[in-house]
Amino acid sequence: MHEIHEDNNIGWRVIGKSEFTTGVEERPPIEHSRNGEYMTKSYPNPFSGSFTITYENTLPGPVSLQVYDSRGRLVYSRGEEHQSAGMHTMEVSGTQLPPEVYYYHFSNGNVTETRKIVKH
Known part of the structure; x- marks a missing residue:
């Protein structure tokens, strides 16, 4: 909306509903497997x-992992590989990554999870 004040100053006013993102909610980890x-x-x-x-x-089933920086750029990817049922570990080298907040996206074909991790 455009306004002209008594002293000939011109002002602008935005009218309407605005929605701003003020944060990102991190989901808690899955507590138990089933x-x-x-x-x-x-x-x-x-x-x-x-x-x-x-x-x-x-x-x-298939398992995959992607790691993204805080701007959403893919910085690491491990393609799908078939894995058996049971406990597994995956080591990710971050020596080439600068210190910042990263997010890993992990999928086993049925369920996906995105978690935050920090390099200092």
């Missing part, structure tokens, strides 16, 4: 050189 779901845990967090993800597949 129905083909998995639980992931990453350590150490924060990390300096590499970090390890542990998870459980209750069903055999």
